[in-house]
Amino acid sequence: EVQLVESGGGLVQPGGSLRLSCAASGFTFSSYSMNWVRQAPGKGPEWVSAINSGGSTTYWSGSVKGRFTISRDNDKNTLYLQMNSLKPEDTAVYYCAKCGPESYCDALDAWGQGALVTVSS
Numbered sequence: 090e091v092q093l094v095e096s097g098g099g100l101v102q103p104g105g106s107l108r109l110s111c112a113a114s115g116f117t118f119s120s121y122s123m124n125w126v127r128q129a130p131g132k133g134p135e136w137v138s139a140i141n142s143g144g145s146t147t148y149w150s151g152s153v154k155g156r157f158t159i160s161r162d163n164d165k166n167t168l169y170l171q172m173n174s175l176k177p178e179d180t181a182v183y184y185c186a187k188c189g190p191e192s193y194c195d196a197l198d199a200w201g202q203g204a205l206v207t208v209s210s
Contacts, residue, residue, distance in 0.1 A: 098204030111185030
């Protein structure tokens with residue numbers, strides 16, 4: 090069973106930092122590209138960032154580029170999102186999502202339960 094479990098969300102003040110983690114199991118983590126997607130309350134999902142299977146290539150949306158860093162530790166089967174200089178508009182549920190099939194990203198075929206990040210004074 091593929092499982093993706095996000096952690097590290099919470100309340101943070103504008104300008105602060107937070108690191109999200111995504112623990113993966115049930116598949117060969119090191120063989121798949123991974124993504125972070127976020128969804129603000131009442132709005133549709135917004136793709137945030139992606140990283141290839143080996144961690145050598147990353148992609149970013151314009152809204153977070155320069156502030157967020159995606160990384161992975163394949164030995165620990167864990168994906169990370171380091172969020173710096175947080176803004177109120179970053180408030181959302183953040184989801185870890187797996188690409189598929191292996192060596193491609195034709196679809197995001199597994200999602201975590203989400204971690205709520207609230208940026209507010």
